[in-house]
Amino acid sequence: MTASDLRARLAAGTRAARVVAAVHQATWRKVAQRDAALAALPHAAALRDRAAEIRAHVLARLPDYLEQFVAQATARGAQVHCAPDAEAAVRIITELAVRRGLRLAVKAKSMTSEEIGLNAALERAGLRVVETDLGEFIVQLDRDRPSHIIAPIIHKDRRQVAETLVRALGCRYTEDPTELTQIARRHLRDIFRRCDLGITGVNFAVAETGTLVLCTNEGNGRMCVSRPRVHVALLGIEKLIPRLADLPVLLKLIARASTGQPLGAYTTLITGPRRPGDPDGPEELHVVLLDHGRSRILAGPHRDILRCIRCGACLNACPVYRNVGGHAYASVYPGPIGSVLAPLLDGPSHADLPRASSLCGACLDACPVKIDIPQRLVALRAEHRARRPRAPRVGVRLWAWVMRRPWLYRLGQRVLRQMVRDDGDGFARRGPGWLALWTAGRDLRRPPARSFRALWNEELRDER
Amino acid sequence: MNADPQTPAPPAALATLLARLRAASPGDAGGDAPGAAPRPRGQPAEARSAPRPADPRDRRAVPADHRDLRAVPLDADRVAVFTAAATAAGLIVHHARGTAWLPTVLAVLEKLGARRILLEPADTTAFRAADAEVLAAALRAAGREPLVRPDDDTLFEGVDAAVAGVAAAIAETGTLVTASGPQTARGTSLVPPALVLLVDPAQIVGDLLDYFADPGLATALPANLNLITGPSKTADIEGVLVTGVHGPGHVHGVLRGGGGEPGGPNAPRTPVF
Numbered sequence: 235m236t237a238s239d240l241r242a243r244l245a246a247g248t249r250a251a252r253v254v255a256a257v258h259q260a261t262w263r264k265v266a267q268r269d270a271a272l273a274a275l276p277h278a279a280a281l282r283d284r285a286a287e288i289r290a291h292v293l294a295r296l297p298d299y300l301e302q303f304v305a306q307a308t309a310r311g312a313q314v315h316c317a318p319d320a321e322a323a324v325r326i327i328t329e330l331a332v333r334r335g336l337r338l339a340v341k342a343k344s345m346t347s348e349e350i351g352l353n354a355a356l357e358r359a360g361l362r363v364v365e366t367d368l369g370e371f372i373v374q375l376d377r378d379r380p381s382h383i384i385a386p387i388i389h390k391d392r393r394q395v396a397e398t399l400v401r402a403l404g405c406r407y408t409e410d411p412t413e414l415t416q417i418a419r420r421h422l423r424d425i426f427r428r429c430d431l432g433i434t435g436v437n438f439a440v441a442e443t444g445t446l447v448l449c450t451n452e453g454n455g456r457m458c459v460s461r462p463r464v465h466v467a468l469l470g471i472e473k474l475i476p477r478l479a480d481l482p483v484l485l486k487l488i489a490r491a492s493t494g495q496p497l498g499a500y501t502t503l504i505t506g507p508r509r510p511g512d513p514d515g516p517e518e519l520h521v522v523l524l525d526h527g528r529s530r531i532l533a534g535p536h537r538d539i540l541r542c543i544r545c546g547a548c549l550n551a552c553p554v555y556r557n558v559g560g561h562a563y564a565s566v567y568p569g570p571i572g573s574v575l576a577p578l579l580d581g582p583s584h585a586d587l588p589r590a591s592s593l594c595g596a597c598l599d600a601c602p603v604k605i606d607i608p609q610r611l612v613a614l615r616a617e618h619r620a621r622r623p624r625a626p627r628v629g630v631r632l633w634a635w636v637m638r639r640p641w642l643y644r645l646g647q648r649v650l651r652q653m654v655r656d657d658g659d660g661f662a663r664r665g666p667g668w669l670a671l672w673t674a675g676r677d678l679r680r681p682p683a684r685s686f687r688a689l690w691n692e693e694l695r696d697e698r
Numbered sequence: 699m700n701a702d703p704q705t706p707a708p709p710a711a712l713a714t715l716l717a718r719l720r721a722a723s724p725g726d727a728g729g730d731a732p733g734a735a736p737r738p739r740g741q742p743a744e745a746r747s748a749p750r751p752a753d754p755r756d757r758r759a760v761p762a763d764h765r766d767l768r769a770v771p772l773d774a775d776r777v778a779v780f781t782a783a784a785t786a787a788g789l790i791v792h793h794a795r796g797t798a799w800l801p802t803v804l805a806v807l808e809k810l811g812a813r814r815i816l817l818e819p820a821d822t823t824a825f826r827a828a829d830a831e832v833l834a835a836a837l838r839a840a841g842r843e844p845l846v847r848p849d850d851d852t853l854f855e856g857v858d859a860a861v862a863g864v865a866a867a868i869a870e871t872g873t874l875v876t877a878s879g880p881q882t883a884r885g886t887s888l889v890p891p892a893l894v895l896l897v898d899p900a901q902i903v904g905d906l907l908d909y910f911a912d913p914g915l916a917t918a919l920p921a922n923l924n925l926i927t928g929p930s931k932t933a934d935i936e937g938v939l940v941t942g943v944h945g946p947g948h949v950h951g952v953l954r955g956g957g958g959e960p961g962g963p964n965a966p967r968t969p970v971f
Binding site for chain 2: 256259263275276277284291294295296297300301316317318322366367369385387391392395411414415416422423427442445452453454460461471479480481483485486493495496497499500502505506507508509511512513515523529530532533
């Protein structure tokens with residue numbers, strides 16, 4: 235991906251007015267809900283510290299906890315598979331589905347499965363795959379991509395959802411969210427009755443007990459783990475926590491950070507498949523451990539990013555995400571977390587994403603496990619620059635050359651002051667001359683009436 | 699690899715992954731790549747060469763007990779905290795004193811307009827087999843149809859509401875806990891459009907931290923444990939809250955008990971999980 239691609243995508247994102255308005259409204263609401271929920275939580279700051287410690291501790295001893303998890307899960311009847319990369323994970327899941335003659339797969343929302351492109355492979359193998367989270371269901375019907383890791387259709391309004399459901403299901407047109415939800419419910423209920431394979435991600439995996447934890451709201455996740463005869467859980471290896479007693483620290487934070495709820499509607503703990511005598515539940519539980527770049531990240535300077543619990547709070551808090559939407563990132567994970575994860579997981583094709591940030595630090599403030607995302611972004615920018623030494627340095631050299639000549643700097647300021655014209659609201663949408671390159675991706679603040687130098691010389695100097 | 703005879707040798711792929719992680723593991727300070735921030739919790743250098751044993755007790759980095767951060771004090775009125783939190787989450791809470799649980803449940807089912815009602819008793823103090831028999835008789839007398847262990851078609855299309863007992867409840871978040879087992883199906887608290895869960899106030903734990911710190915929980919985990927907090931919900935369409943997506947849209951919690959101050963500071967607690 236070239237720099238101009240990124241610029242074009244950012245510009246396209248900001249031009250889609252309906253999308254921008256929808257995303258603004260939704261993200262601001264989520265930020266307010268998150269703030270209120272955390273303000274009402276006793277020991278919120280200490281809980282964040284503790285959660286960060288737990289996650290850092292796990293990463294420091296990941297092989298030990300992974301080994302413990304595998305032993306415990308296996309002892310309780312789960313079959314654990316190990317996938318070094320996306321291809322291996324897809325092959326493992328496809329093969330086990332084909333060997334058992336499974337036909338209809340239901341999926342709960344899983345960003346990890348988006349990461350490995352699972353649906354297409356299963357469909358090539360002859361399975362029907364149905365996304366059952368309401369947002370993901372709409373995304374699948376539209377052949378679209380999720381634009382938020384928690385709210386996949388944050389970029390769509392109710393009319394677009396209505397049009398999709400009418401086109402795909404032939405239902406009556408309505409714009410009422412309750413009716414639209416009921417239409418999807420009725421359609422998916424029949425599928426839940428007939429499905430034979432359930433595929434989910436995992437929010438946390440408890441090493442002590444071999445337990446998988448799913449945090450959901452709609453109930454589709456519970457359907458996926460209790461209706462089909464085979465449940466496959468795709469587990470990013472970094473999602474482990476040491477003990478059951480550590481789980482509530484993270485539970486107290488994840489839903490608050492994500493949606494402002496003290497706890498989601500359903501927190502499901504899965505410890506092995508259906509047991510003898512159980513009236514329902516999957517006969518087989520398969521856990522697919524996915525590395526796909528995680529061990530490489532763990533070995534490098536950016537390992538703190540693996541503390542992430544995928545709550546989406548940094549997306550909601552980010553002024554760039556809010557204005558360009560998730561699709562502009564062109565990666566599985568959008569927003570601040572995506573700007574760090576995408577280059578690390580997928581390499582050079584996303585190397586310029588760390589530039590899509592103003593480094594304002596809102597993501598760090600929002601992160602329930604206190605990942606210093608801005609610091610990671612700066613480090614990734616430096617790595618990217620080190621690989622492409624020439625071009626960006628021309629600008630820096632020119633700047634340094636001007637800065638060494640105060641008369642030239644003053645002249646430049648004066649010229650710019652004359653040339654930059656705002657659009658009436660204090661911002662210039664299109665800068666003069668070469669500045670148009672800069673304003674292609676950002677708005678330029680109108681220069682203040684007096685420069686800081688003038689202010690200093692005339693007033694502030696004496697107040698020292 | 700681990701020589702523990704009870705652990706079968708992991709497949710080659712897992713062994714490879716563990717070896718790769720051990721080589722990359724930042725558990726030792728020397729594992730840091732150049733330029734990385736110094737790790738606050740370094741380990742002595744000798745740990746680097748020898749494979750470290752998987753010892754879950756080695757938790758120097760993180761406190762073993764998080765209950766210092768509990769939100770609900772031990773002496774709190776757990777019934778009051780539960781009621782407030784559950785109501786905020788969209789659960790409808792009923793307090794039934796003495797034997798009033800029966801008329802309360804009947805009134806709830808009447809209001810829901812439920813005709814075919816799934817009853818699922820279990821070995822907890824919340825809803826025993828004897829309770830289910832009493833309720834079934836009352837429902838039949840009222841012209842309703844009580845069902846036990848319905849088949850799949852009936853569960854999906856022919857049940858208006860389910861009545862079951864909880865395994866535990868958590869005051870902090872207003873959460874009701876159901877556990878899978880020979881008597882309790884995963885589908886009961888999930889598939890019917892309305893759910894009535896009976897709670898013995900003595901089952902209410904104060905804080906999430908207290909619930910998960912109970913050593914009895916880790917050793918007795920069922921295959922499927924559900925913490926249910928309010929009705930099934932989504933806000934996927936324009937952030938508008940809609941209840942009753944795939945799980946029940948109407949969830950009622952009926953606290954039964956013998957009057958007095960159940961669940962108060964001195965109330966006995968019977969941890970089921």
